[in-house]
Amino acid sequence: MTGPAFLVEWDPAWETYDAEEVRPYAITGGRTRPQHSMRLVTLLKAEETARVQGVGPESARAVELCRDQPRSVAEIAARLGLPVQATKIVLSDLIDCGALVIALPGPGVSDHLQVLEALRSGLEARLSDVA
Amino acid sequence: MSPDRGGATESGTGVPAPSPVKIIVSGGFGVGKTTMIGAVSEIGPLITEERLTVVSDGIDSLTGVEGKTTTTVALDFGRLTFDQQQMVLYLFGTPGQDRFWFTWDDLTYGAVGAVVLVDTRRLPDSFGPIGYFEQRGTPLVVAVNEFADAPHRYTPAEVRQALDIPGHVPVVRCDARDPRSAVTVLLTLVDHALTHQRRAEQQSHCIAPGASA
Numbered sequence: 001m002t003g004p005a006f007l008v009e010w011d012p013a014w015e016t017y018d019a020e021e022v023r024p025y026a027i028t029g030g031r032t033r034p035q036h037s038m039r040l041v042t043l044l045k046a047e048e049t050a051r052v053q054g055v056g057p058e059s060a061r062a063v064e065l066c067r068d069q070p071r072s073v074a075e076i077a078a079r080l081g082l083p084v085q086a087t088k089i090v091l092s093d094l095i096d097c098g099a100l101v102i103a104l105p106g107p108g109v110s111d112h113l114q115v116l117e118a119l120r121s122g123l124e125a126r127l128s129d130v131a
Numbered sequence: 132m133s134p135d136r137g138g139a140t141e142s143g144t145g146v147p148a149p150s151p152v153k154i155i156v157s158g159g160f161g162v163g164k165t166t167m168i169g170a171v172s173e174i175g176p177l178i179t180e181e182r183l184t185v186v187s188d189g190i191d192s193l194t195g196v197e198g199k200t201t202t203t204v205a206l207d208f209g210r211l212t213f214d215q216q217q218m219v220l221y222l223f224g225t226p227g228q229d230r231f232w233f234t235w236d237d238l239t240y241g242a243v244g245a246v247v248l249v250d251t252r253r254l255p256d257s258f259g260p261i262g263y264f265e266q267r268g269t270p271l272v273v274a275v276n277e278f279a280d281a282p283h284r285y286t287p288a289e290v291r292q293a294l295d296i297p298g299h300v301p302v303v304r305c306d307a308r309d310p311r312s313a314v315t316v317l318l319t320l321v322d323h324a325l326t327h328q329r330r331a332e333q334q335s336h337c338i339a340p341g342a343s344a
Contacts, residue, residue, distance in 0.1 A: 039241070040181070040208075041151035041221050070148045072221060074208055078177035083203060085182060106147025106217060113328050119152055119220065119243065120321045122213030123314055126171075130310045 024086035027058055032085065034092035036102070040084065043070035043103040044091060050099035058082065058090050063099050070103035149212065149219040154317060155239055157225040157264070158248035159256025163276045163307035164224040165207050167248065170313040172209025172222065181206045183226065184234040206238070225260065235263065244270035244324045246316055248307065251275060251285045254293055261294060270324040274305045274316045 038044075046067045052060040058080050065071050065079055077087035094100040156164045169176045182201045204226040211220040223242075225235055239245070245264045249257045257273070264271040275290050285293075287302040296302055301323050306312045 040223070040238070041153050041241075043148050043151055043219070045148065072151060072210075072219075074179055074206075074221065074223075075174075075177060075210065078179040078208075083180040083182070084206075087179075103148030105150035113325070113332065115150060115152060115218075116243065116321055116325045116328060118150075118213070118216040118218050120318065120325065122211070122216040122218055122220070123318045123321060125213070125215065126211065127311065127314045127318065130314060 024083055027056065027082065028086050028089040031089050034085075034088040036088075036092040036095050038073050038088050038091065038102070040074040041072050043072055044076070044095075044100045045070040045103040046100055047098060052099070055094075055099075056090075059094055059099075062087075062090055062094060066100055147217065149217045151219050151221065153221040153223060153242050154320065155223055155225060155235070155242050155245040155264075155269075156248065157235075157245055157260040158276075159250060159253055159260075162248040162250045162253075162256065163278075164248060167246070167276075167305075167307040167313045167316075168207060168209040168222045168224055170308055170310045171211060171317070173212060174210050176207050176209050178205050178207045180204070181238075183237070236267075239264070239267060239269055242269060244272070244320045246320055247271055247273050248305075249273055249275045249290060249294070250278060251283070251290065252278070254290070257294060261296065261300075265297065265300070270320065270327045271300055272316060272320040272323055273300060273302045274307075275302065276307045277304055 044066050046063050050063050050067075052063045055063075061080060062076055065076055073084065073088060073091065076091065077084045080087060080090075082090070091100060095102065156167055158164055165176055180203050183204050185200050185202050206223060206226060208221055208223045211222070212218075213220070223238055225238065245260075247257055247260045247264065261271065261273065273290070273294070273296055275285065275287060277284065287304060290296070291302045301319050303316060303319055305316045
């Protein structure tokens with residue numbers, strides 16, 4: 001694993017590597033901590049004007065994943081096949097360059113009791129769906 | 132599927148994101164956590180890698196390594212979207228390795244509650260998870276997964292007694308493969324969390340949630 005670790009700029013040759021063989025530290029440029037604080041269920045969405053040129057394949061794919069609907073950090077990590085921590089660093093960079101934003105929920109449910117009640121009604125509806 | 136939102140979906144920035152919530156599915160190795168998550172998830176169970184803190188359980192060989200270390204574990208999870216409620220529920224399974232004890236604090240932070248699955252053939256496996264969530268004050272439900280080949284069906288009361296489960300913790304039976312059964316367990320958990328929350332709010336409006344001993 002020497003080649004990919006030294007790549008610092010986008011290089012189309014990258015695409016010829018099997019993604020599984022690229023170590024996470026290569027993708028994150030050796031960094032271990034993201035700038036933005038995110039949790040497993042933090043949702044991200046792509047800015048409509050987000051362009052995915054000039055970034056690595058993981059970044060491009062992360063933006064595509066967040067285009068049609070907000071996606072959680074956990075789901076993006078799983079779909080990219082990257083550890084959560086490395087994914088957070090990739091996502092953090094995409095937030096910095098304006099391609100992604102952290103999707104904050106609407107004002108509808110604010111306190112914990114309301115959250116639980118909404119969850120309850122959602123599950124009840126699901127229960128009648130699977131009946 | 133959500134006709135009530137009308138034209139609000141035209142502009143990307145105008146659409147409020149759903150509220151993400153999570154429930155933890157825990158229990159011993161091979162007890163059916165992934166099965167239960169798969170039974171209710173709208174996406175095939177996904178797996179990712181997360182770093183968790185590991186504490187030696189005393190028998191094993193972290194001798195000389197004081198206290199804690201971190202390791203990367205596989206974490207599986209599923210998703211349920213409730214359009215009407217603008218909510219998305221994530222179910223996370225706790226890692227099933229039985230040689231180490233993981234601290235799930237990061238995983239559990241902010242969770243609505245936890246389901247601890249129990250296999251009556253291996254009751255001791257559930258002590259750790261039940262104790263963990265109890266101690267943290269995380270609302271939990273104990274769900275006895277009824278394996279078809281189990282030699283004997285225990286009643287929830289017998290399981291409660293055997294595991295010394297406090298009276299306020301619901302103990303139910305389930306079939307982790309069955310979506311209806313799995314959703315029913317989740318509903319039991321949310322009802323329990325609601326009771327817990329209402330009581331906490333009645334007792335005091337000043338004390339922060341989760342601060343009680």
